[in-house]
Amino acid sequence: MNDDEARAWAYLSRVAEPPCPHLAALVGCVGPVEAAARVRGGAVPQSLRSHVEARRHIDCAEQDLAILKRLGGRLVTAGDEEWPALAFAAFAGVTGRPQSHEPLVLWAVGPARLDDVAARAAAVVGTRAATAYGEHVAADFAAGLVGRDAAVVSGGAFGIDGAAHRSALATEGLTVAALAGGVDVPYPSGHATLLRRIADEGLVVSEYPPGVRPARYRFLTRNRLVAALSGATVVVEAGARSGAANTAAWARALGRAVCAVPGPITSSASVGCHALLKDHAHVVTRASEVIELIGRVGELAPEESRPVSPLDGLEDSEKRVYEALPARGGRTADQLAVASGLPPTQVLGPLAVLEVLGLVVCRDGRWKLALR
Amino acid sequence: MNDDEARAWAYLSRVAEPPCPHLAALVGCVGPVEAAARVRGGAVPQSLRSHVEARRHIDCAEQDLAILKRLGGRLVTAGDEEWPALAFAAFAGVTGRPQSHEPLVLWAVGPARLDDVAARAAAVVGTRAATAYGEHVAADFAAGLVGRDAAVVSGGAFGIDGAAHRSALATEGLTVAALAGGVDVPYPSGHATLLRRIADEGLVVSEYPPGVRPARYRFLTRNRLVAALSGATVVVEAGARSGAANTAAWARALGRAVCAVPGPITSSASVGCHALLKDHAHVVTRASEVIELIGRVGELAPEESRPVSPLDGLEDSEKRVYEALPARGGRTADQLAVASGLPPTQVLGPLAVLEVLGLVVCRDGRWKLALR
Structure with missing residues (x-):
C-alpha cells in the first residue's frame, strides 16, 4: 500500500458509516484512489450518494494516518496478506441481515496478524454487569483457550470482556479487542491501560478511523466483527437484553458455533445464556469443548473423571x-x-x-x- | 378384587424380584389365583423357575395385606380402574433396557388415584447432596407445577426429592413418592414424617411388598416407575453419577420429556444436569416450561417481561x-x-x-x- 492508497483508504474509511456495500462496490470497480477522488468530487452513483453526502467534504486522512503511525498501527484491507479473507467470506452467505458485509478497512494496532487470529480464535463475550461467577468463568475459559493455543477475541468492555482479556494476557496468550470506536479512543476509559496492553501484546482492531466515538449502533457493527473473527462465540453471562446475544446471532448467521455457559437460573446475569441454550446454543462448561468446536481437535482435553465405586464393573x-x-x-x-x-x-x-x-x-x- | 385374588397378588408381588416378565406372562395366561398356586407348587415353566425358586415357599400375603390395611392402603393391578394403563403402555415400545416392563402390582397408600396422577404429573428429581441453590430451585419448580394443577412425583429421598415433595405439600398440591422398598418402610427414616404426610394427602406407591428394604438395584427399578408416571422428568441437580440421570434415561426411553435445570458450572452438584443438557435435554428455568412439555398448555405462563428502552421500536x-x-x-x-x-x-x-x-x-x- 503506497502513501496515496493509504490516504485514500483512510478517507474512505471515514466518509461512510461502515459497513457500506455501495462504497465497497465502487472501490472494487475503480480502486481506492480513484474511488476516493470520485466520492470527494460528488461523482458517485445515486445509490451511494446518500451514504457519503454528509461527510464527503471531510478529509483528515493525513492526520488519521499520523495518529495510527504514532500508535504503531497499520491499515489492513483486502489487498493485504494478513486480511482474514477466509473468515470474512462467510458474510456472502448471510441473508436477511442488513449489515452483512465484510469491513472495507481495518485499523489495527498490535503485533498479531489478523489472518492468524481468525484461524484460531474464539470470542468470549458477555454482559458488562457481570457477577463474580461470570468473571471467574470468563477468566477460566480464556486461560483454558490460550493454554490450548487459541486466541481470545472480545469487545474490551467492562465485565466479561475485560475478565477474558485480562486472563488471556495473564496466561501470556493472544487476545484481540475489537472496538466500536477509533483505536485511539480507549473505551471504556477505565480500560485504557488494559487496551494498551492488548495493543502491545495482541491486537486492537476497529473499522472506525481515529477519533470516532462508540455509539449504540457501532457496538452492534463491532459485534459482527467479533463474531466474524472467531470460530466460536462463547457467551459467559448475558442479561435479558445484552449485546452478547447480538454477537451470538452474528456467529450463528456466519455459520460459527454459538456457545453459552449455564449459570444459576436465579441469576439475571445468566438469563440471556439460558435463552441461547433454549435456542440450541452449545452448552459449554470447559474450554476444551470450545476448542473442539473451533476445530483444533489435536489437543483434546482428557475425559472428565468420574468417582469410582467398588461396584463398578460388577455383573x-x-x-x-x-x-x-x-x-x-x-x-x-x-x-x-x-x-x-x-x-x-x-x-x-x-x-x-x-x-x-x-x-x-x-x-x-x-x-x-x-x-x- | 376379592380376598383370594388379593392374597394371590400379594404373594406374587413378593415371590419374584420385580419386574419379572415371565411371572407377568403366567399371570396374564391363567390369572393371579391360579398363577400363585402353580408358583407355590413349583409347576412353572423353566424360564420362570429360577426367578421364583428362592422365595416360592414364602407366603406372608395375609400379614402383608394386614399391614397395608392398617396403613389405609390398597393393591392396584392392571384390572383396576385407576391403573395408569396409558402411561405404562410406553414400556412396550422400549428396546434395549432389560427392566422395561410395567409393574405387576403396586402397593399404594393415599387418597390420590394413580391414573389421575399419571395424567398430569412431572417428576422433580435430583441428588441427595443438594446445594441450597438446588433445594431452592426444586421447591420453586414444585410450587409452580402444583400451582398449575400438575402433580409432583419424586423418590422421597433427602435433598432435591424432599425439597420438591415439601414444597408441593406446602402449596397444597398433589405429590407422589415412589419408594424403593415397602410402603411401611419409611426410607430414609429421617423422612418418616414427610412420607406420612405424602400418604395422607397424596400418594406413596411401591412395587415392593411390606417390609422390603431398599437396595441399590431397587432404586434403579423405582426410578423407572418415577419416569413412567410422569409426562416429563426435571433433573434439578445431579452429580457426575446420580440416580437422577438414570430416571432421566428412563424418561427418554419411554418417550417422555427430559428436562435439566442449569446451574453454576463451578458446582459439582450441577455436573449431571449439564451432561444431560449436552445430551439434548430441555433447558428449563421455569415451571411453566415443564407444564408446556407435559401438554397442559391451557395455562401458559405469561411471556417473560423484558426491560424497556426508550429506543425500542425506533427505526x-x-x-x-x-x-x-x-x-x-x-x-x-x-x-x-x-x-x-x-x-x-x-x-x-x-x-x-x-x-x-x-x-x-x-x-x-x-x-x-x-x-x-
Whole structure:
C-alpha cells in the first residue's frame, strides 16, 4: 500500500458509516484512489450518494494516518496478506441481515496478524454487569483457550470482556479487542491501560478511523466483527437484553458455533445464556469443548473423571448379592438367596467373585461385608 | 378384587424380584389365583423357575395385606380402574433396557388415584447432596407445577426429592413418592414424617411388598416407575453419577420429556444436569416450561417481561440520529448529519419523530437530548 492508497483508504474509511456495500462496490470497480477522488468530487452513483453526502467534504486522512503511525498501527484491507479473507467470506452467505458485509478497512494496532487470529480464535463475550461467577468463568475459559493455543477475541468492555482479556494476557496468550470506536479512543476509559496492553501484546482492531466515538449502533457493527473473527462465540453471562446475544446471532448467521455457559437460573446475569441454550446454543462448561468446536481437535482435553465405586464393573447378579448383605453380621448363602431373590445355585458364583475382589468375607459358612 | 385374588397378588408381588416378565406372562395366561398356586407348587415353566425358586415357599400375603390395611392402603393391578394403563403402555415400545416392563402390582397408600396422577404429573428429581441453590430451585419448580394443577412425583429421598415433595405439600398440591422398598418402610427414616404426610394427602406407591428394604438395584427399578408416571422428568441437580440421570434415561426411553435445570458450572452438584443438557435435554428455568412439555398448555405462563428502552421500536435512522446527540449541549441538524453519517435531508424526519416521542428537544435550531 503506497502513501496515496493509504490516504485514500483512510478517507474512505471515514466518509461512510461502515459497513457500506455501495462504497465497497465502487472501490472494487475503480480502486481506492480513484474511488476516493470520485466520492470527494460528488461523482458517485445515486445509490451511494446518500451514504457519503454528509461527510464527503471531510478529509483528515493525513492526520488519521499520523495518529495510527504514532500508535504503531497499520491499515489492513483486502489487498493485504494478513486480511482474514477466509473468515470474512462467510458474510456472502448471510441473508436477511442488513449489515452483512465484510469491513472495507481495518485499523489495527498490535503485533498479531489478523489472518492468524481468525484461524484460531474464539470470542468470549458477555454482559458488562457481570457477577463474580461470570468473571471467574470468563477468566477460566480464556486461560483454558490460550493454554490450548487459541486466541481470545472480545469487545474490551467492562465485565466479561475485560475478565477474558485480562486472563488471556495473564496466561501470556493472544487476545484481540475489537472496538466500536477509533483505536485511539480507549473505551471504556477505565480500560485504557488494559487496551494498551492488548495493543502491545495482541491486537486492537476497529473499522472506525481515529477519533470516532462508540455509539449504540457501532457496538452492534463491532459485534459482527467479533463474531466474524472467531470460530466460536462463547457467551459467559448475558442479561435479558445484552449485546452478547447480538454477537451470538452474528456467529450463528456466519455459520460459527454459538456457545453459552449455564449459570444459576436465579441469576439475571445468566438469563440471556439460558435463552441461547433454549435456542440450541452449545452448552459449554470447559474450554476444551470450545476448542473442539473451533476445530483444533489435536489437543483434546482428557475425559472428565468420574468417582469410582467398588461396584463398578460388577455383573447384575453380583450387585444383587452384594446389596443383599446386611450392614452388620453375616448371612448364609441360602439366606442371601432369599434376600436377593436369586436361586440358591446362582448365589455362590457371585459370592466367589465378591470374595476375590475383597468385598465380602466368609466365616464359618456365613458371608459378611469386608471391613473397609 | 376379592380376598383370594388379593392374597394371590400379594404373594406374587413378593415371590419374584420385580419386574419379572415371565411371572407377568403366567399371570396374564391363567390369572393371579391360579398363577400363585402353580408358583407355590413349583409347576412353572423353566424360564420362570429360577426367578421364583428362592422365595416360592414364602407366603406372608395375609400379614402383608394386614399391614397395608392398617396403613389405609390398597393393591392396584392392571384390572383396576385407576391403573395408569396409558402411561405404562410406553414400556412396550422400549428396546434395549432389560427392566422395561410395567409393574405387576403396586402397593399404594393415599387418597390420590394413580391414573389421575399419571395424567398430569412431572417428576422433580435430583441428588441427595443438594446445594441450597438446588433445594431452592426444586421447591420453586414444585410450587409452580402444583400451582398449575400438575402433580409432583419424586423418590422421597433427602435433598432435591424432599425439597420438591415439601414444597408441593406446602402449596397444597398433589405429590407422589415412589419408594424403593415397602410402603411401611419409611426410607430414609429421617423422612418418616414427610412420607406420612405424602400418604395422607397424596400418594406413596411401591412395587415392593411390606417390609422390603431398599437396595441399590431397587432404586434403579423405582426410578423407572418415577419416569413412567410422569409426562416429563426435571433433573434439578445431579452429580457426575446420580440416580437422577438414570430416571432421566428412563424418561427418554419411554418417550417422555427430559428436562435439566442449569446451574453454576463451578458446582459439582450441577455436573449431571449439564451432561444431560449436552445430551439434548430441555433447558428449563421455569415451571411453566415443564407444564408446556407435559401438554397442559391451557395455562401458559405469561411471556417473560423484558426491560424497556426508550429506543425500542425506533427505526434505524432514528436510533442513529439519537445516538449522534451528545450527552450535554446541542447540535444543529447539519452537525447531526455529519455525526450520524446520514445525509442532511434524512436527519430532519428522524428528529421530528424523536421530538414527538419526547426524546429530544429543539432550542434555537439546536437539538439536544430531553432531560429525563
